[in-house]
Amino acid sequence: MEATAVTAQAPPAGSAPAILEAAGVSKIFGGLVAVDDVSFSIPERSIVSIIGPNGAGKTTFFNMLTGLYKPSFGKIAFQQRDITQSRPDQIVAMGMARTFQNIRLFATMSALENVLVGLHSRTSAGVFRSILRPPSQRREERESREKARETLSYVGLREQHFDEISINLSYGDQRRLEVARALASDPKLLLLDEPTAGMNPAESARLTEFMHKLRDERGVTILLIEHDMKVVMGVSERITVLDHGEKIAEGSPEKVRSNPRVIEAYLGKQS
C-alpha cells in the first residue's frame, strides 16, 4: 500500500477507526484566512455535524474535503489514503459524495438522468462501447437505470416524478434528488451541506429519520453542516464548532451546547 497515513490527533478513545481525518487544514484566499488550522476526524458509521455562525468557513472546509479546493496547508486522509491533492472525481470514486447548500442539480436533466450522472464513477462505458453498444454496454445501461430508480425510491421520490425535468420538481423533491444523486455512487461517507435549509419542521424530522436509516441500513457515515439546532442536537453523535475559520469546540451535543465559547460565538459576549 502506498497509502499515507496522516497522524492527526488520535481518535477519541473507544470509538471506531476514523474514516476521514483532517490534520492542520488551512485555506487562505488572498489575505483572508477562511479556515485556520482545523484538525478533525470522523469515526466510521457515525453522524457528525459541523456548526458555526455564517461565514465561519464550514462550506470552505467541505469544499476542501471533496477536492474542489486544495488546502493551503495541512493534510486530509480518507480511509487512511491521502486525498489532499486528489481531484473531486477521484474522491467520489474512493467513496465520498456530497450535496450542495444551494441545490446544484443538472437543471434540464430528468430526475433519473441526474442520478445516472451520479453513477458515472461506478460505470465504465467509454467512447467505443457507447457507439457500438455491445451487450456489455447495454447490460450496464440497464443496470444503471434500475439502480437509479431504486435509489430514487429509497430517498422517497414518487415514481411519477422520475422522468420529470429536475427544475419542475418541488423544493423538497429537489433536495431528495440531490441526496439520491450523491447516494448513487454508493458512498462510504456522505457530506450534506445544510440539507434542511428551507424545510418545515415535519420535513426536517423526516430527514433526521432518513439519516439514521441510511447509517443503519447502508452503513454510510454522515457529515453534515447544519443550522437547525433541533436537527443537529437530535442527529449528531459529535459536533465540531467553527468560528472565523477556527475550531472552537468539539464533542458530544451536550458538551458543545454548554460550552461558553460556543455560546459566545452564537450570541455574542456577555458584557
Place this chain on the structure above:
Amino acid sequence: MAALTGMRDAFADFRRRRWSGLAMAGALFVIAWFLPYFYGPLDSTLDTAIYAVAYIVFALGLNIVVGFAGLLDLGYVAFYAIGAYAIAWFGSDWFTEAINGGKSGVHVGVSGQAANLLGIHLNFVLIVIAAMIFASIAGAIIGLPTLRLRGDYIAIVTLAFGEIAGTVALNGDAIHIGKFTLTNGQQAISPIDQPNLITQFDNAFNLRPYYWLGLVMIAIVLVVNFALRDSRLGRAWIAIREDEVAAASMGVPLVRTKLLSYSIGAALGGSAGAFLGTYTQAIDSNQFQFSFSILILAMVILGGLGSIWGTVVGAIILAVIDRKLIPDTLHTAPHDLFGLNFTSSEISFGIFGFLLVVMMLARPEGLIPERRRKLELTEGLGTDESLYEVSA
C-alpha cells in the same frame, strides 16, 4: 410491481419512439440516395449537394464539442486542414522522391490507375482512418490548454489554434523534413487520388459516387452522434455543460471528458476534410481560413445547438446559400438592383452575419431546437457561476 410495469411502459415508449424515428430517418436516407438521378451526372446541383454532405459531417462533429459539451470552438478549420493534408500526403504523388528514390510508389489497398503512380497511395478508407487519428490527437492537444479556461476564453484559444493551422499550411512549404516539405503552401498539392470503392470515382465524368460516399459517411456520423448523446459519456457532457462543479463532485472527470469531446469532434472533422480533399482534387493553404470555422459554427447555431437534426438542416441551408444562392443566383444582384459595384460573394459573410442576427432575434434556440437548450434559453438555466480551483 408498480415499478415493474412503469419500467415496461417506459421501455415500450422508448422503443416506439425509437422505431418511428428510425423509420423516418430511413425514408429520408432513401430519398436522398435517389436524388442524384434527377440531375445530370455533372450537374452543378450535385456539386452543391456534395459540399452540403461534407458540411453536414463537419457540423455534426462540431456539434459534439459545442452542442453537447458546451465548449465553444472557433478553430474547427484546423481539423479540415489536417484531414485534407492527410489525404494529400497519403493519396497523391507528393512523396514521390521519398519512396525508393522515385522509382516506385507505396500502395496499400488501391487498384486502378493509382496503383501505378509514384508516391504513397493508400485506400481511401485507410486515409480517412489516418485523418481521424491525426485530427483526434490534434484535438486533444488543442483541448489541453483550454481546460484551464472557461467560456469566452476557450473560444479565443481555439481561434488561435485555427489560425496556427492555417499559417502552418501557408508556410509549410518552408518546413523541411528530409528532402520534403510539409505542405505546398499556396500552391496546391494535386492531383489527389480519387477513391476506388466498389467503383473507380472520377469527378470529370460522374459526381454521383462522391455524393453517395458522403451519404454513407453521414449515416455513420449520425449513428455516432445519437449513440453518444444517449450514453454515459453524453450525460457527462451535458452535466459539465450545465454545472461543471456539480459534475466533478458527482464523479465526472472533467479533463478526460472534455478532451474526449474535442477528440471525437476533431476526428469527424478530419474525416470530412479527407472527403472534401479528394473531391476538390487540390489542397492549398487558401482553403483553411477562419471564415470556414465560422461557417460551420453558424450551421450548428442556425440549426439549434446540440440538436442533431437541427445541425443537419442548418448545414444544408448554409451550404446551399454559400455554394449556390450567393455565387450563382444573387451574384449580380447588388449591381442589377442598386447599381452597386460589387458582387454578393464579396459580402457573403455579411449575409451570413445578417442571417444569424435575424435568427437570434426571431428564434434563438435554432430551427429545430434541442429540448434542453430550449429550457436553458427560456428558463435562464445552465449558466453556473464559476468555481475557482477545479483544474487539472
